[in-house]
Amino acid sequence: MSFSQRLAHIAHRVERRLAQVLDDSAAGGAPPRLVAAMRHATLGEAKRLRPFLLVECAGLFGVAIEAALPAAAALECVHCYSLVHDDLPAMDDDDLRRGKPTVHKAFDEWTAVLAGDGLLSLAFALLAAPQTHADPAVRAELVAGLAAAAGAGGMVGGQCLDLEADKLGAPQHPSEAHVKRLQAMKTGALIRFACEAGAILGSAATKQRQALILYGECVGAAFQIADDLLDTHGDATVMGKAARKDAGKATLVSVLGAPAAQARLAELEAQAIAALTPFGPKADILREAARFVVRRQM
Amino acid sequence: MSFSQRLAHIAHRVERRLAQVLDDSAAGGAPPRLVAAMRHATLGEAKRLRPFLLVECAGLFGVAIEAALPAAAALECVHCYSLVHDDLPAMDDDDLRRGKPTVHKAFDEWTAVLAGDGLLSLAFALLAAPQTHADPAVRAELVAGLAAAAGAGGMVGGQCLDLEADKLGAPQHPSEAHVKRLQAMKTGALIRFACEAGAILGSAATKQRQALILYGECVGAAFQIADDLLDTHGDATVMGKAARKDAGKATLVSVLGAPAAQARLAELEAQAIAALTPFGPKADILREAARFVVRRQM
Numbered sequence: 001m002s003f004s005q006r007l008a009h010i011a012h013r014v015e016r017r018l019a020q021v022l023d024d025s026a027a028g029g030a031p032p033r034l035v036a037a038m039r040h041a042t043l044g045e046a047k048r049l050r051p052f053l054l055v056e057c058a059g060l061f062g063v064a065i066e067a068a069l070p071a072a073a074a075l076e077c078v079h080c081y082s083l084v085h086d087d088l089p090a091m092d093d094d095d096l097r098r099g100k101p102t103v104h105k106a107f108d109e110w111t112a113v114l115a116g117d118g119l120l121s122l123a124f125a126l127l128a129a130p131q132t133h134a135d136p137a138v139r140a141e142l143v144a145g146l147a148a149a150a151g152a153g154g155m156v157g158g159q160c161l162d163l164e165a166d167k168l169g170a171p172q173h174p175s176e177a178h179v180k181r182l183q184a185m186k187t188g189a190l191i192r193f194a195c196e197a198g199a200i201l202g203s204a205a206t207k208q209r210q211a212l213i214l215y216g217e218c219v220g221a222a223f224q225i226a227d228d229l230l231d232t233h234g235d236a237t238v239m240g241k242a243a244r245k246d247a248g249k250a251t252l253v254s255v256l257g258a259p260a261a262q263a264r265l266a267e268l269e270a271q272a273i274a275a276l277t278p279f280g281p282k283a284d285i286l287r288e289a290a291r292f293v294v295r296r297q298m
Numbered sequence: 299m300s301f302s303q304r305l306a307h308i309a310h311r312v313e314r315r316l317a318q319v320l321d322d323s324a325a326g327g328a329p330p331r332l333v334a335a336m337r338h339a340t341l342g343e344a345k346r347l348r349p350f351l352l353v354e355c356a357g358l359f360g361v362a363i364e365a366a367l368p369a370a371a372a373l374e375c376v377h378c379y380s381l382v383h384d385d386l387p388a389m390d391d392d393d394l395r396r397g398k399p400t401v402h403k404a405f406d407e408w409t410a411v412l413a414g415d416g417l418l419s420l421a422f423a424l425l426a427a428p429q430t431h432a433d434p435a436v437r438a439e440l441v442a443g444l445a446a447a448a449g450a451g452g453m454v455g456g457q458c459l460d461l462e463a464d465k466l467g468a469p470q471h472p473s474e475a476h477v478k479r480l481q482a483m484k485t486g487a488l489i490r491f492a493c494e495a496g497a498i499l500g501s502a503a504t505k506q507r508q509a510l511i512l513y514g515e516c517v518g519a520a521f522q523i524a525d526d527l528l529d530t531h532g533d534a535t536v537m538g539k540a541a542r543k544d545a546g547k548a549t550l551v552s553v554l555g556a557p558a559a560q561a562r563l564a565e566l567e568a569q570a571i572a573a574l575t576p577f578g579p580k581a582d583i584l585r586e587a588a589r590f591v592v593r594r595q596m
Contacts, residue, residue: 028451030455031459031462033462034455088408088411090411108388110465111458113386113388113389114383114454114457114461117415118450118454120418121418121445121448121450121454125441125442127441128438128439135434136434136435137434139438140437140441143422143426143438146422147419147422147423147426148423150419151420152323152328152416156412156415157328160329
């Protein structure tokens with residue numbers, strides 16, 4: 001199976017699992033309007049990069065796709081909730097996401113806020129359920145890790161720094177270090193955790209877990225730079241969302257210029273691949289994932 | 299110690315714990331603006347009813363206040379996050395909360411959305427941490443219970459039903475059953491879980507846990523009816539928030555009329571107190587709590 005086939009296969013499995021989880025929510029008494037908005041936010045064409053990384057990292061330790069799916073779906077719920085809230089008029093004010101109207105456009109603002117809130121709680125419900133792992137210590141560790149990655153010291157904090165730059169113009173001239181910190185929080189933390197979660201699910205030894213965390217950090221940083229380069233040079237039709245949205249935002253492309261950002265991207269790719277050395281050839285799919293993230297066109 | 303002294307004492311302990319937890323967030327790299335908004339949302343004069351119920355229910359099984367504080371603080375984070383989001387212009391559009399400007403008034407809308415998001419993740423981070431309980435199975439069970447109570451089948455779902463009635467006029471003539479379901483989700487689920495969480499922390503036997511769940515359901519339902527009666531007849535100055543906000547909303551007061559709602563309140567008080575029978579006199583403080591909820595003026 002080629003890399004793109006494997007990516008599509010896991011995306012398909014995650015999609016089916018998410019659909020099932022949302023059916024369960026509806027059966028459990030969640031209001032139809034809310035479930036419809038949560039479906040809109042999560043289902044449909046998407047790469048499912050974070051679930052992919054989790055599944056493949058767990059696979060290094062012999063964890064089957066099926067066994068990694070609950071945690072993978074939880075991670076995707078958090079990612080999708082963050083998109084719904086980030087797209088809100090008070091935040092990035094986006095009308096289009098993955099080629100579809102954003103949730104507040106397809107429904108309305110209050111439904112979008114609640115759909116995001118519902119997805120975040122759902123993620124923790126999934127992680128804490130016995131299906132995720134037989135050992136409650138593993139489940140508690142996954143919850144703690146996801147909460148840290150998603151919270152004020154992670155993704156939500158990064159979004160705050162990003163909007164401070166965008167809306168309040170603070171800081172006036174962001175340093176490279178500031179932008180790196182912002183991005184390590186905003187997009188990096190969840191991608192890093194995707195890789196770490198695979199190691200947790202697989203009961204990895206500390207050294208192996210550290211290696212996957214480093215890999216995840218490099219891939220996360222590369223992902224954001226590639227995204228910023230795409231925003232500068234990309235094609236909105238191919239991307240399914242608006243381009244040139246980040247003009248007021250602090251990115252490494254705006255701070256370093258495109259050629260230096262491109263060079264940094266190549267560096268991160270090499271570091272990500274080097275981090276996988278302890279795993280030998282069975283990590284080839286993760287090496288391809290690093291290349292994919294660096295070279296992606298959408 | 300009288301009931302009101304005990305309530306104030308626990309509120310003070312919870313307040314100090316929340317302040318410490320938010321200091322830890324700041325030290326852990328959460329942006330100052332975000333932490334300031336989270337502080338604004340959580341700190342200050344408040345009854346801390348949910349933490350009180352958790353602490354006192356856990357106390358029935360010999361759990362010390364100190365040992366119950368992390369879970370109690372987690373519960374309060376969820377309650378406060380829900381207030382921040384519910385107050386947003388796209389939702390209830392409230393300017394005043396606990397006598398202070400709401401978070402989106404004191405800061406702005408995007409900060410309020412993120413502060414709520416940050417508090418929700420923080421709650422799960424607290425519950426999953428070893429400080430909450432030595433046994434990871436207890437922590438995972440608390441996470442699962444809170445996620446269910448807070449999520450689309452609980453609090454967030456109830457808020458959706460409430461706003462559907464308010465903004466979309468659906469259903470046109472809500473039945474008593476619809477309003478009960480809405481309120482059991484919107485405010486009931488978290489109050490019920492506060493009591494159940496005390497039982498979980500205390501490793502209660504199934505029968506004891508069921509008794510506390512029933513108590514929590516009655517107190518939760520009573521709390522909401524008392525709230526609706528206050529909204530109809532209460533004094534905004536005493537309450538620290540606007541009165542007569544619920545004119546368009548489905549409440550038991552609007553469906554049944556005030557006298558029938560008042561009678562239902564007395565019934566729930568009696569049921570709540572009866573549920574405590576297995577615990578004998580050591581549950582007296584919880585009996586007083588039921589009376590307090592029914593008779594509160596703010």
